[in-house]
Amino acid sequence: MxxxxxxxxxxxxxxxxxxxxxxxxxxxxxxxxxxxxxxxxxxxxxxxxxxxxxxxxxxxxxxxxxxxxxxxxxxxxxxxxxxxxxxxxxxxxxxxxxxxxxxxxxxxxxxxxxxxxxxxxxxxxxxxxxxxxxxxxxxxxxxxxxxxxxxxxxxxxxxxxxxxxxxxxxxxxxxxxxxxxxxxxxxxxxxxxxxxxxxxxxxxxxxxxxxxxxxxxxxxxxxxxxxxxxxxxxxxxxxxxxxxxxxxxxxxxxxxxxxxxxxxxxxxxxxxxxxxxxxxGEHCDAHMYGLYFPDGSQHVDNHTVADHQKPNSESNELYKGILRDKSKGVFNGKIFVRPDAQKTNAFQSCKNIVLSPDATMNTKPQLEIFADDVKCSHGTTTGQIDEEALFYMRSRGISRPEAMSLLMFAFCADVVSQIKIDSVREYLENVITRKLASK
Amino acid sequence: MLSINDLRASIEGKEILKGINLEVKPGEVHAIMGPNGSGKSTLASVLAGREEYEVTGGNVVFEGKDLLELAPEERAAEGIFLAFQYPVEIPGVTTINFLKTAVNEIRKYKGEAPLDAAQFLKMVREKAKLVSMNDSLLKRALNEGFSGGEKKRNEVFQMAVLEPRLAILDETDSGLDIDALRIVAEGVNTLRSPERATIVVTHYQRLLDYIVPDYVHVLYKGRIVKSGPKELALELEEKGYDWIKAEVEAVG
Structure with a gap:
């Protein structure tokens, strides 16, 4: 220190x-x-x-x-x-x-x-x-x-x-x-x-x-x-x-x-x-959605915890990121299923698009399950933009940058669509569209 | 319209096209047939600008322009359309939004003003009707969860909207039952015109019962080894490809 x-x-x-x-x-x-x-x-x-x-x-x-x-x-x-x-x-x-x-x-x-x-x-x-x-x-x-x-x-x-x-x-x-x-x-x-x-x-x-x-x-x-x-x-x-x-x-x-x-x-x-x-509590459901867009040398770290303490509840998590330049992203998702929490359903997914060789993404799912009758799943993906989709769009006359924007906006859409305050969602759509068009 | 001269192309160092020559004039329909692995789909991909393929020789002139110098989106704007053998599913992008972007990008390339929402919708509805495309598919994510027939019909619908000068159908019949095949072929026939040329790439003759070609070319080992009128396709259907292979080997 x-x-x-x-x-x-x-x-x-x-x-x-x-x-x-x-x-x-x-x-x-x-x-x-x-x-x-x-x-x-x-x-x-x-x-x-x-x-x-x-x-x-x-x-x-x-x-x-x-x-x-x-x-x-x-x-x-x-x-x-x-x-x-x-x-x-x-x-x-x-x-x-x-x-x-x-x-x-x-x-x-x-x-x-x-x-x-x-x-x-x-x-x-x-x-x-x-x-x-x-x-x-x-x-x-x-x-x-x-x-x-x-x-x-x-x-x-x-x-x-x-x-x-x-x-x-x-x-x-x-x-x-x-x-x-x-x-x-x-x-x-x-x-x-x-x-x-x-x-x-x-x-x-x-x-x-x-x-x-x-x-x-x-x-x-x-x-x-x-x-x-x-x-x-x-x-x-x-x-x-x-x-x-x-x-x-x-x-x-x-x-x-x-x-x-x-x-x-x-x-x-x-x-x-x-x-x-x-x-x-029993029969409750928690939903966590996240989205991040670091560029330059920005750093974004999301740590989440779904701590299931009682039976019959559900947690559902989807985080998505697009990383550019020299940015860094971190995702750590913990799921605890306590001994009493039988019949728990817990799902977690973190998907990332890394657009630059200098950008990095660290993902760590962490499941600690102490009950035996539960359904848990987790998955993380980190990849580049889908080249086949890009070619398909370009073959229809859409320029590469425009096709990239459309694909990335689509990538974000399943998180953005979860925002149920209309003005906030529209604000996000506008900022994201501008941000995607700017590079 | 299209002039392919001694075109050679390879992928990962392996030469697939070994000197293709082909002339296509407006209004003509050319069928490219051949056994598996002969290079049919490679030819379609190279014409559309797929970047995995390296052109190692020859040239392609389309409407007076050096096609191989153009990016895929520029080729599309110049009037080339590739109907994919495996249309790509794109979650989160609706067919209608995808096509609106495509139409307006092409208009921009040509220096034309973009279509407004009302003009675009009117045009799209007319085209959908023309090729029997169900309106409800337009609002869904592009090809996502579409059946094989729906995907191929969507290709033909996109072709109707984009009105290309040269349409290349890459194994459009693969994976279709006879009813779906007929509907897709009807769509293609509706779009035939004296200005528009079509290249139909196919392994089987059955598609050519519906889309009747002016010329049939047989591709084998990266070269066009035989060309003839539409009856050549029937002969291939009857006798298979072996006699062609034998002919080629005898000469070679």
């Missing part, structure tokens, strides 16, 4: 204690105690090196070699956000700039008397014990330094609570903007989403960057999915060439619930997504 890395760790720890000293009575609150435990965990784990099994192909040395302002002010207004917009239909749109909620930019249209959609800071002000009880509940056993760091340092995020039997008619779009025009900025949003029994919701997290300085986003989202609930959750990353993103989404599902995740990484210097789903 270099002296630089010790520096960022030490700096963060010092910063924590300095802030704690001015908290007065709040320091003894349950919320703060959880944060303090997070710090202790981070202190113990430290930033991972590539010797750590989970970080073997993803080196954070570059990420932690500089410092970031985690409290950067931003004067950002709607005009500056115009280019960064993910267009939305009628939707609840919440803006977080440098990790903090911006009420002036946000629009909440769902009836607040029925469902809670607010910033984490405001929710905590209104009901400290409720928020504290949810906070870090799903991630408390996480063996991950970045999650612990987020627990210690988060200042804001979203808090969504949907009571039993409520359907949220309008999607919820969370827009995280890093304003890196002036300096290196860091943000550590924590999102807590609790979906009641038989409640329905569609939500998306969209990450964008403004400016050319470095941004470091360390995001954690906890999603509680109660019995019979139906949750569609999408994460869209379209950040800058200097954006570093580490994110963990931790999900717990109860009986007969349905959870759909779509993770699309369009752009960003270094991206690590952890999607961990615990199927802690």
């Amino acid at each position: 270099s002296t630089e890395t010790i520096d960022l760790k030490t700096r963060l720890i010092t910063d924590f204690h300095a802030r704690e000293a001015v908290l007065n009575g709040e320091a003894s609150s349950e919320f703060h105690q959880k944060k303090r435990a997070g710090l202790a965990r981070f202190e113990q784990l430290g930033f991972p090196s590539i010797k750590h099994e989970e970080w073997k192909y993803s080196n954070v040395r570059d990420l932690i070699s500089v410092s970031y302002d985690f409290n950067a002010e931003s004067s950002i207004g709607l005009a500056e956000l115009e280019d960064l917009k993910v267009p939305a239909q009628e939707a609840n749109i919440l803006y977080f700039v440098n990790g903090r909620y911006n009420a002036g930019l946000s629009t909440i249209i769902s009836p607040v008397e029925k469902i809670t959609i607010s910033s984490l800071a405001e929710a905590y002000k209104n009901d400290p014990s409720k928020v504290a009880s949810f906070f870090n509940e799903l991630t408390k056993d996480a063996d991950d330094a970045f999650t612990a760091l987020n627990t210690a340092f988060t200042q804001d995020g979203v808090f969504i609570h949907i009571p039993d039997n409520q359907s949220v008619e309008h999607p919820i779009i969370l827009r995280f903007v890093s304003d890196a025009r002036e300096q290196n900025v860091g943000s550590q949003p924590r999102n807590i989403i609790s979906v009641g029994k038989n409640a329905h919701v569609k939500l998306a997290e969209a990450f964008r960057t403004l400016g050319d300085q470095r941004s470091f986003t360390n995001a954690v989202t906890e999603i509680h999915v109660a019995e019979e609930a139906n949750v569609q959750y999408y994460k869209v990353q379209n950040e800058s060439e200097n954006a570093y993103h580490i994110g963990t989404t931790q999900v717990r599902m109860l009986d007969r619930s349905h959870f759909y995740a779509g993770t699309v990484t369009l752009n960003g210097k270094f991206t690590r997504n952890n999607l961990n789903i615990v199927l802690d």
